[in-house]
Amino acid sequence: MAYVVTDACTKDFVCVAECSTAAIAPVATDAAAGTVSQVFINPDECIDCGNCADLCAQNAIFPIDELPADKAEFAAKNAAYFN
Numbered sequence: 001m002a003y004v005v006t007d008a009c010t011k012d013f014v015c016v017a018e019c020s021t022a023a024i025a026p027v028a029t030d031a032a033a034g035t036v037s038q039v040f041i042n043p044d045e046c047i048d049c050g051n052c053a054d055l056c057a058q059n060a061i062f063p064i065d066e067l068p069a070d071k072a073e074f075a076a077k078n079a080a081y082f083n
């Protein structure tokens, strides 16, 4: 299982800085930070701690099994960023 970032993300990078496994990308200093519309969680590196979801002021992050139906596509979109 992993957490998933959805399009409610405003790229404040709070979660990126706080993730203990560096599962969230891009970081604010990456060149890619200016070109993506949101950040993404690597499902292979996420350990399901939930810290990012608790910190997100936009409530943009969900456990994959609690994704709203209209956000289901973001599970694949998050994983695809790292492929």
Ligand code: SF4
Pocket: 003, 018, 019, 020, 021, 022, 023, 024, 041, 045, 046, 047, 048, 049, 050, 051, 052, 053
């Ligand atoms: S749930 Fe924890 S490990 Fe997974 S992306 Fe969020 S902060 Fe990182």
